[in-house]
Amino acid sequence: MLPVRPRETASMFTRDGIQLDADVYRPAVDGSYPVLLMRQPYGRSIASTVVYAHPSWYAAQGYIVVIQDVRGRGTSKGSFYPFRHEAEDGFDSVNWAATLPGSNGSVGMYGFSYQGMTQLYAASTRPVALKTLCPAMMPYDLYADAAYQGGAFQFQGNLSWALQLETEGARLRGDANAYQALFKASRNLPLYDPIPVKPGVLQQYAPQSYYFDWLEHSEPDEYWQKLSPHLDAVDLPMLHIGGWFDSYLTGNLRLYKEMLARSQNPQHLIIGPWPHIPWGRKVGALDFGPAAVNPIDRLQVRWFDQFLKGKDTGILEEPPVQLFEMGSNQWRGLETWPTPQPQSFYLHSSGLAALSEAEGSLKPERPAEKQSDTFVHDPWRPVPALGGHLAYPPGPQERSALDCRTDVLTYTTPPLESDWILAGELSLELYAEADSPSFDLCAVISEVKPNGQVYTLTQGYRRVQNAQPDTPITLDCQPTCIRISRGHALRLSLSAACFPAYPVNTGTGSPVREERWIEARILTLTLHSGGDTGSRLLLPLAEMCSEGL
Template identity: 65%
Template sequence: MLTRDGVRLFADIYRPDSKGTYPVLLMRQPYGKAIASTVVYAHPSWYASQGYIVVIQDVRGRGTSEGDFKLFAREIEDGFDTVNWAAQLPGSSGAVGMYGFSYQGMTQLYAATAKPPALKTICPAMIGYDLYTDWAYEGGAFRWQDNLSWAIQLAAETARLHKDEKAYQALYTAYRNLPLSDLIPAHPEILKTLAPDSFYHDWLNHPKPDKYWQTLSPKTYFQNVDMPMLHIGGWFDTYLRGTLHLYKEMASRSAFPQYLLIGPWGHLPWGRKVGAIDYGAAAVNPIDLLQIRWFDQFLKGKDTGLLKELPVCLFEMGSNLWQSFKKWPTNHRKPFFLSSNGLANLRDDAGKLVRKEQAANNPKSQDVFVHDPWRPVPALGGHASNPPGAFDRTAIDCRTDVVTYTSPPLTEDLHIAGDVAVEVYCTVDKPSFDLCAVLSEVQTNGSVYNFTQGYVRVEADRKTAPLTISLQPTCMRIARRNQLRLSLSAACFPAYPVNPGTGDLPAETRLIDAQIITVTVQSGGNFPSQILLPIQTPSV
């Protein structure tokens, strides 16, 4: 097809075997149309066999499509033109739906902002609604490992398209052994040299939510968009914040059905095992069958029963069962307070989590730990590192630069579903520091498996007000006799750059500038450091 400015875009088209008129399912992606997101979805030929014309298109400047690729820059106009073109294909009913995850989820949002009349529904999975808060940064900290690896991947594809074998080989090697030790670690020379036009440089040089991010983010253009949407996420997906950001907004204002499904998955693949945990047969990817029901409902006008089901479906880790809700759970969050004898960085039994009724007599205490940039606390699983998921972090919790607070063995199952936060009173001896909070389940055999975490960069010492860390939303059952644990550290490397303690931004921080940081966590008395947990009462 030709865009409005005369650029030729190429697509593969899959059709049902039988003649007739069919709705169109469209995916627009930058990784080569033959892949067609089969890392998580069924092959387009399967969707075609369900009675749809399926269009998988290379976006501008990627794959076989012509033009220059610039991240997200032309997806509104090109998305509008593509939907109009797809709606007029031979055999098309004129109704178009879109599906896809990650970049392919973003192209749905951009196309929808232009309001092409033929676009009737979308199924965005794992997206950034606000690109600053949902994708590039978390808690003000640059999401280094994901941003860097993605930038190298896209740069390598550009080198391949230009038949630059030397650049491709160098980038291919760098992707599999990330350059983490350059003079300025967050800004490696390989990207400066081989990908000077990469989005990475802009993202690194815009560390605050300024006009650059407003111009780039779908959220800026989405206020008047309304249609049925199926929102798909994963508890260990790095972009879950974006999925929920969009869902919550649409659920609050939409005149159409908004459905949400979150499984126990990382960004890819979507299966029963993530990290070191097998979540059972119920966790096997249900999305292809669900999307056909969704498209049958809204593109073919069939009653598939979807509208009779509760619109929020969350996989509860621990019980390994799907739980349904009328809306995103917003129950009043209940606190677990931190308590310590001052040795929570040295002993498992020193730092405790106590309930409200026990906190009245919680004496003031403080735990001091020292962050050494030479040996930063490593990332392990969660949503921000690769590979994602739950892992046994017993060895990390034994480090003296990690403070841990653990509840007594639970007397009954603890069901958690919704938004999680940690409020910590702390002081530091440097102008800037980072704080990573990880929640884990401690099993009766002593193993410790993470299930949610959060991260924040702090640019000033906090002496009185608590520091709030928003953790990844979750849905988790902690079994009776197991324990809940909070782990705090000043790094999660290389998911985020090591904070040098100087107040300098990652784009200007040399490796040699990083300093030792001493952090004091205060609890008890007038310092009610706490976890705020959305505790649910399970339905019988």
């Protein structure tokens, strides 16, 4: 490792004259070095150290590291609107970073979440100096991967982020009253205003917030097309980094698959058992062991050494897909993303799956006779969010008490006769109806241990409009990779709410931005299976090779 100079501050000007400020870390040894650029909106001193090593560590590996405040954040000038200026500003910033004293003219970018997105916007403008990216845990398609899932607004996550950004915006403006009100709301989310998704504190203190635009555009319209990055003409080597319990995993995979399908450059993918933050061995209620300790900093340095310094690090000889297999708690090296033939497990029930876990089951054969389970969703006591990729705290949580509720249907396999490995995408086809024009469906897939404990593996959500009992409803779950041991079981839990991860569906069929608590009605839902209506869970049962990371 090289000695590192004290942090410097440097400024640049965008094409429209806006000053952007950055911290620069550089080796204290004369020479010519590649540049690593991170562009972020949270105050550059943080430098994403919630998941990465400090920039000085990267500088000690022989890089000039630039951590820049995006437009309108930190000490950078201009007005901030999430993602709106990151393409042009990213292009200007890459070109500026490439010409810093001591730079060899080659730039790589790293960062997660918003900092992952700024990489994509910069790459979309194709600056010549930009040679490689390491995008981590970012949404990519802002509508489908961040704002809405299955047509349902991601309430808790989006509101939390809006309050975080607007609180910091108030601080930068010196508005103490707005800061205190928004800060207080961020620590105790305002979930029960007349229109739940439009809390009064945001309307009063941040009426200009992008958050209201996200609510207004509840369909994937032109607004989202313009706001999301477009990489059709981009071909760069990328190291894609994700987590099984990260809320943006679908975005990671969307980008990886798109690039892999057309790129002439290496595309590597690594997914750990982590939530959005932190990246460690203990996630939710489980400890995934020493192999789950964050390896990303050393991996990124190997990647940058390969593509920015021309070193043969051996990384291109390793399997390009590295997945952490939960359960066995080890890394699996694969040549491609797993796409096993989905295997169907049909829902069987006596009609009492809401009352007892012994009354609903999952079996490979379709029920010969039509079966139905009817349950009631009461907005006064909606099924709460617990664990998974959107609730706080995220990750695998013990949910046996939730499964005892009478507004949760449960379907469980018999104890497994051999180990199962699930690897890839999971989905459901459900035949359901309700006594209202609109209802929600939440699906949670869990592992049932022999002692009766139940731990969340993955989940999915769907807002349903005008369902027909003879037409299947498709519901996609978060991808996963897990080994379920012999003697354990797999469970599907279905409900009509997951609050406050998603807003409670009032049943009116109105857009979410107009739904009021006072309109929320009790809903009766019926799930059909058997006969011509074979409600089923589609599982990616796979066999995987044994190479480690």
